[in-house]
Amino acid sequence: MRSTEEENSILEQFLTPRGCLSYIVGDRVSGVAAIIDPSIEIENDAYKNFLQQHELSLSYIIDTHTHADHISSSKELRAEGARIVMHTLAPSPRVDLRVNDGDTLAVGSLELKFLAAPGHAPDHVSLYVPQLETVFTGDTLLIGGTGRADFSHSDPAALHESLQKLLAFPAATRVYPGHEYKGRTRSTIGQERAKNPRLQLSREEFIRHMREHRPPLPELFEASLKANRE
Numbered sequence: 338m339r340s341t342e343e344e345n346s347i348l349e350q351f352l353t354p355r356g357c358l359s360y361i362v363g364d365r366v367s368g369v370a371a372i373i374d375p376s377i378e379i380e381n382d383a384y385k386n387f388l389q390q391h392e393l394s395l396s397y398i399i400d401t402h403t404h405a406d407h408i409s410s411s412k413e414l415r416a417e418g419a420r421i422v423m424h425t426l427a428p429s430p431r432v433d434l435r436v437n438d439g440d441t442l443a444v445g446s447l448e449l450k451f452l453a454a455p456g457h458a459p460d461h462v463s464l465y466v467p468q469l470e471t472v473f474t475g476d477t478l479l480i481g482g483t484g485r486a487d488f489s490h491s492d493p494a495a496l497h498e499s500l501q502k503l504l505a506f507p508a509a510t511r512v513y514p515g516h517e518y519k520g521r522t523r524s525t526i527g528q529e530r531a532k533n534p535r536l537q538l539s540r541e542e543f544i545r546h547m548r549e550h551r552p553p554l555p556e557l558f559e560a561s562l563k564a565n566r567e
């Protein structure tokens with residue numbers, strides 16, 4: 338059965354051609370919304386038109402971490418009057434509101450609960466929305482995978498610990514990740530627990546695997562880090 342909050346809420350996913358996902362989550366009753374991980378590879382008008390169409394005003398722009406593979410459009414979207422939210426450790430001076438583990442933000446009747454989830458990046462947060470039984474995992478947990486942990490700022494052991502935090506949510510919890518390359522839109526904690534190959538490894542095996550797993554650097558690695566740290 339859908340809860341009242343669920344019926345009154347909006348959750349929209351935006352996918353870039355290179356597989357980065359951003360989300361708008363909003364509350365129809367109070368007419369407010371937050372955007373998670375906006376990318377300059379999505380026309381700002383696409384976000385703005387969506388907000389307008391659903392009569393939502395943007396309160397918060399949240400980046401789950403300092404992205405190393407795409408440039409955030411948080412600066413451009415701030416013109417809408419919203420505040421930029423990131424973890425305390427985020428290097429960018431543009432951040433208006435710095436959050437820590439356990440902090441919450443209200444978006445109308447929806448509660449966004451921040452979970453520190455370091456490992457892929459030290460300033461990484463995931464967001465849990467209890468009313469929607471949903472977790473926005475960022476690049477900590479992906480569908481059938483996890484974020485990489487071979488950057489100089491990554492920490493495979495911390496990533497393992499962060500994943501355990503996410504896996505502790507009820508099995509039916511919906512998982513909306515920061516990347517998806519195979520056209521899937523979401524997963525659940527139960528599915529990931531059962532089928533995600535990396536989550537079947539022991540802690541030691543996981544750490545070894547993540548250390549050895551060194552795919553090529555993202556196309557926009559330097560440019561993204563530089564722009565997103567400004």
Ligand SMILES: [Fe+2]
Nearest residue numbers: 404405406476
């Ligand atoms: Fe990332």
